[in-house]
Amino acid sequence: MITLTHFLVVSACIFCIGLYAVLAKRNTIMILVGIELMINAAILNFVAFGKYDKVNYGGQVFAIFAIVLAAAAVAVGLAIILNVYRHFNTINPQNIHELKD
């Protein structure tokens, strides 16, 4: 029998792996991948709770909204990363420390 706690524990593990990637990686694309993992953990929580909500279907509906938000975030983030790479010739966030031209 799969209970709610199973889903929550799995999503906590995925979330913390994403947190580690965001904190420790030296590459902006890997940081974006970490953010994707964290969003996926949140979506897993949405659908796990949405199983108990037959009246409103809130969990599943907002899981779809979260997927759309993640896709939009990735599109804009990658455009910014490519601009930064063109400007600084690196995507290591340690070396990107000025905003002006």
Added chain:
Amino acid sequence: MIESLLFYAFAGLAILSALLLVHIRNIARALFLLFIVLFAMAGLYLFALADFIAITQILVYVGGVLILLIFAFMLSNKELLDDLQPSSKRFISLPNWQAIILALAFLSLMIYSYISWAQHMPKWISQAEAKGRMILPTDNNIKTLGFKFMTQYVLPFEVISVFLMMALIGAAHLSRKESNK
């Protein structure tokens, strides 16, 4: 029984390949491991009876987001061929242990709160379990979702549509060539 086994298999696949994803130094391989993580997460959504979400996950993430990530990686990496060589650098360099400690602390905090929380679930969950208002495997999820999108959740649906268009126009604007100005 077989359901639990499949659940544990998917969960283990997702967690192990996510761990390998953050461990591996080669970004191309890490991105392909992200494929496996996303597929396993889609499999986990099926166990929460969210079939449409699982299909959307595969379509949007694997079909769109991952291709975008691989494109950006290939456009922004000078040392692509160097990265494909197996590197023998050690796994844990000094700044990483801080991140590991932070992530583990957060994980233990969340697991502890989940386990203590499982004893007394919120009232609406126990009520839904008692009255049988859970989503069942025999329900027609996709039809209900379509109705919900067009009736109860029509305002968030429209807002998210406009937001998505704004994001795509913004991305196209950001990534245009500067010489076209």
